[in-house]
Amino acid sequence: MPITPSVDTHRCPLCGQANQCATVAGAPPETCWCMTAQVSPAALARVPPALRGATCLCPACAAPQPEKPEPPARDTAPI
Template sequence: MDSQHCPLCGRSNQCSLANGRQDEPCRCFDVQIDPAALQRLTPEQRNQACLCPACAGAVKAAERREQN
């Protein structure tokens, strides 16, 4: 599995670790992933690559935080 691409949509997942930036933590450590997005992953896809912000629901969560 390609760890630099989202397993759901195939776009860049923007993972700093997969892109060789070991000195900065991946954004997924600091965001809440939408449980529905995780349920869409097959067992083989789990824990293999980060989801992109759109598929992870991080964009929606950020928008909700800004509205509150």
């Protein structure tokens, strides 16, 4: 029989902080912060496969991160 690791459904699988999940706290799902927040697809992709669908991200990890601007092109012409 395979051993399933215990999952703390109150913790974010990416950072380990409290995920503030209303459903886990016993409140109706529609009251959860995630129902009105934009959740980053990149953050969801970072959740380990074994934890997908088992626990929620925290608001900080779920938030879309601003894209880093491209560094300015360097002039490679000889001086």
